[in-house]
Amino acid sequence: MLPNEPSGSSWRANLIGLQTIVIKEVTRLLRIWPQTILPPVITTTLYFIIFGKVIGSRVGTMGGVPYMQFIVPGLVMMSVINNSYSNVVSSFFSSKFQRNVEELLVSPLPNSIILLGYMSGGIARALLVGCLVLLVSMLFMQTTTLYSIPITLAVAFLTAALFSIGGFLNAMLARKFDDIAIIPTFVLTPLTYLGGVFYSITLLPEPWQTISRCNPIVYMVSAFRYGILKHQLSSDMIDIEIGLAFAAIGLFIVGLFGLALWMLKQGIGLRT
Amino acid sequence: MMPTTNPALEIRNLSKTYRDGTVALQGIDLEVPPGEFFGLLGPNGAGKSTTIGIVTSLVTKSAGAVRAFGIDLDHDPAGMKRQIGLVPQEFNFNQFEQVQQIVMQQAGYYGMPRGPAREQTEKYLRKMGLWEKRQTGARMLSGGMKRRLMIARALVHEPQLLILDEPTAGVDIELRRATWSLLEEINDQGTTVILTTHYLEEAEALCRHIAIIDHGRIVENTDKKSLLAKLNVETFVLDLETAAPEALLVDGYAHRLVDPLTLEIDVPKERSLNEVFAILSRQHVNVLSLRNKANRLEELFVNLVEKKGQNADAAE
Incomplete structure (x- = not known):
């Protein structure tokens, strides 16, 4: 076998390529842990202290659970969203900026593997930070039991996957470092804060309730809250029916994944 | 392989x-x-x-x-x-x-x-x-x-x-x-x-x-x-022992005095350097050393690119 021939079948070669990108991405996020892991944990702990303990004690209960407990799923989801997005957008844009993305573009790896590789870095960071934030939240919550670990994990995983693709698209289109901050600042943050992290959208008057249902983050926060608090929360505080939430997240993933593959094929932002 | x-x-x-x-x-x-x-x-x-x-x-x-x-x-x-x-x-x-x-x-x-x-x-x-x-x-x-x-x-x-x-x-x-x-x-x-x-x-x-x-x-x-064979003229730089006379003549060869002790001379491919030395010797000009003025390919490259450029200009 020649070294320049793929070892075994091409799917095996692609799998090795994917493994290589995953190791590179995970090594990167662990190497710079003071930038990638620590800050989101500290920020979310502050949210728990301020909104949960200080303000939450005055709010009382929401849907039958203490306010502190109500906001935990939303805050964990906020970490998952921000970290999956920012990991991929900064890593892929840095690769573009330093031009080492060319290492991948000249290689025989298919576009789908490149995309999956970067997504895996975003998912790894989001789940790691999400778990740490959840652990910290246990210190503030009165209960440590989750309603459904599989649902909780599935929602976190799919949300991280979705926002990893979002970060990838942003990095493809970005031309300078300022461009990678625009979407998180002007789109993600408002959508997250208005996505039912701190309240249930059922508390909103119309038309704001209907408008909120157009916000994709509402579906993720609601599904995650379902996975964690369903057994304690009154049913009117679950904003979106769980099946619908999964379907919406799935559709968003398929749509954005397809868009990212198309953009990679066209070479948008990568090839001249 | x-x-x-x-x-x-x-x-x-x-x-x-x-x-x-x-x-x-x-x-x-x-x-x-x-x-x-x-x-x-x-x-x-x-x-x-x-x-x-x-x-x-x-x-x-x-x-x-x-x-x-x-x-x-x-x-x-x-x-x-x-x-x-x-x-x-x-x-x-x-x-x-x-x-x-x-x-x-x-x-x-x-x-x-x-x-x-x-x-x-x-x-x-x-x-x-x-x-x-x-x-x-x-x-x-x-x-x-x-x-x-x-x-x-x-x-x-x-x-x-x-x-x-x-x-x-x-x-x-x-x-x-x-x-x-x-x-x-x-x-x-x-x-x-x-x-x-x-x-x-x-x-x-x-x-x-x-x-x-x-x-x-x-x-x-x-x-x-084949490419180098297309090069018709090579330019040599000659270092002279003593200052060359201002009226130095090297018939049949394009040449110029860079300074009194340095002579640049274009030698067509079909002609011999010995002729140059003979002409200089007759005028009591001794050559200490000589070298190619430029890389041969460089001359050819410049000629080719300039020629094509002129053709393109003419076409416009």
Whole structure:
């Protein structure tokens, strides 16, 4: 076998390529842990202290659970969203900026593997930070039991996957470092804060309730809250029916994944 | 290497127009036989890097066909990419990663399992004299070492075709010579090498076949000997023992006194230098030493590019 021939079948070669990108991405996020892991944990702990303990004690209960407990799923989801997005957008844009993305573009790896590789870095960071934030939240919550670990994990995983693709698209289109901050600042943050992290959208008057249902983050926060608090929360505080939430997240993933593959094929932002 | 009868690189009617309307390539044809040491020369903006970019999938073509060892870029891009190793002009590795990591990752992108990838990485890092630096961050390497790192990275999957875009740009003479012997060694082992360079001395020393590209067209494509045979006049610089008389006459030869002790003289190919010495001797002018004024290929290159430029101007 020649070294320049793929070892075994091409799917095996692609799998090795994917493994290589995953190791590179995970090594990167662990190497710079003071930038990638620590800050989101500290920020979310502050949210728990301020909104949960200080303000939450005055709010009382929401849907039958203490306010502190109500906001935990939303805050964990906020970490998952921000970290999956920012990991991929900064890593892929840095690769573009330093031009080492060319290492991948000249290689025989298919576009789908490149995309999956970067997504895996975003998912790894989001789940790691999400778990740490959840652990910290246990210190503030009165209960440590989750309603459904599989649902909780599935929602976190799919949300991280979705926002990893979002970060990838942003990095493809970005031309300078300022461009990678625009979407998180002007789109993600408002959508997250208005996505039912701190309240249930059922508390909103119309038309704001209907408008909120157009916000994709509402579906993720609601599904995650379902996975964690369903057994304690009154049913009117679950904003979106769980099946619908999964379907919406799935559709968003398929749509954005397809868009990212198309953009990679066209070479948008990568090839001249 | 597996013997093959297909050209190492075959380019047919390749065109590229960038989004801003810049026409970089105007339907070029090139064929590089396997095992060749091929030079692609041209002034800045001539289309060299665009050609290399299309062959290595970094630039999308507007029209035309590209094949490496018979594998078509449009039909089997992954298959074609496996045949090629690229050493770009600018450093394009992650400056924050270690030397060994960079090369091993590239092997992984080509589907090489970790065991063989580690062996190949060691083989090429040793060959490039970088093994001792394997755990050093790439940003800590000197310019020459960074360039060798890029060569090791390009070779780790043992491509049959190695493409180098200005591999010695900005490096000192010693390193340039070391890179040349390395490339000769790689070529001797059967790898086809395509080189773009500004240093015509480099092309003359290394390449057996040379194509010159200008304004997106191939203006010359032939073996080096035939190309140099087209050079009709060579200019020599003569260092004189004593100051030459102001009325110095060297009949039949264009000449000029650079200073009283330095004479530049154009010698047509069909005439002998002995005649020049005889003429000078009759005027009591002794020559201490002589040298070529410029690299021969450089003169030819300038003539070709200028001539084509004038033709293009005339056509407009």
